[in-house]
Amino acid sequence: MTATMKRLARTFSLVGVVVLFAATPVGAVGETIGTCMFEKIENADLAALKGPANKDALLSFEADLEKCFEAPNPILPEWDEVIWGGAAFAILFAFMWWKGFPAVSRAMQARSDRIAADLGAAEQAKNQANAVLADHQEQLGGAKAQAAQIIEEARAQADLVAADITARANEEVAQMRAKAAADLEAARMQAVSDLRGTVADIAVGAAERVIKSNLDADTQRALVDAYIDEVASTNA
């Protein structure tokens, strides 16, 4: 059972109990015929009604008793009720005009004013909040632009640094290449120089050996090749 259903059930139960309680007793019965007659008989001088001499008094008493059976005309107002009812309403109206109605009107007006003031304050607070929000958004926009500018500058700076590094690296590479080429050329020149000396030595040596032994052509060739191999192995 939901909370709403429970509330409804409680409300209807309460209304039911109230209606049941209100419906149960019956108490709206006023003066009875019996009470009326009893009161008249009790108040009458019954002894004075006896005998034929008191016939008129008896008839009068009977007529008086019969009044107990007469229902008052329900549409004719009773003067005592008119006076009390009129006075009651006059008192109530005087009180309401003087105190009751103005008090409640003031309370309602005060509540209405307070709600209006609260609504005004809420509207003002909302406007202030909107202004702060707009300000923050403006600041945020500026910060974003500034950040973008910083990033752009950083990027440009990085590009510059990268270009510089690249240029320096290229320069270093070029220098290293040049140096390597120079070293290579020097080594080559050294090698050529060394080879030239060695070849001269080989040639001199070979010539010496050729001169020292008169060999046939194949032997001489083999001898020269062997010598060159020897030299090559020693310079390797």
Place this chain on the structure above:
Amino acid sequence: MNLLAVDFPPVNQLFDWPSIWFEGSLFAVNKTVLIYLSSVVVTMVLFVLAGRQNETLVPRGVAHVAESGVNFIEESVVMQTMGPDGKKFMPFLTSMFFFILFANITEVIPFIQFPANSRMATPITLALLVWVIYNVVGVRSQGFFGYLKNSLFPPGVPKFLYLIVTPIELVSTFVVRPFSLAVRLWANMVAGHLLLVTFAVLSATMWAAGGLGFGGALFLSFPMLILMTGFEILVSVLQAFIFTILTAVYIAGSMHAEH
């Protein structure tokens, strides 16, 4: 009165209450008078307590009842019939509404169970007061002859119809109105009280009879009594509203000739 074995009390005994104090004088106090006075006290207490709740944002308890009543009279009675000019009649109309309402609602309050307005005294007193007020308002707003002319010869009606309309308006406005106003309230409360007493007596008699009567009381007459009690609460409020709005309509008609 014995009807079909049901001992129903004579009708006059249901409305004619014996005096409690000052019997026989013009200031005799009976149950009806006590209900009038209690209506005054209850309304006063209600408005005094409601007037103290200045500080609360949402009205609570009795303040809610009083403020709802005032709002209801303003929005549903005054503004609908008289417009803003009628706001000066708010204290009068509010007093009238609550006075009639609390004098009616006693018909379902346990141990009271009698609507004070089922006696003719207050309805006719209030109706005559209304008659005086709307005539005085008419004379003050339109002048004596202007009010008489506009009442007896309503503007906008073809002249030949005045032969019929003028006598009707004369009787209706100056003679019948206060009585119709009073009788409407009085008769409704009499009928409601008779209905409640009828079903209550029937329930009690059938219950006491036992057997089939017991079942009849349990399933027929007593549920009807409960239903009629709820219905009479509605009638009490409705009759207070009708009396008040008709008062407003009559006053509005006197304030403005076009009504």
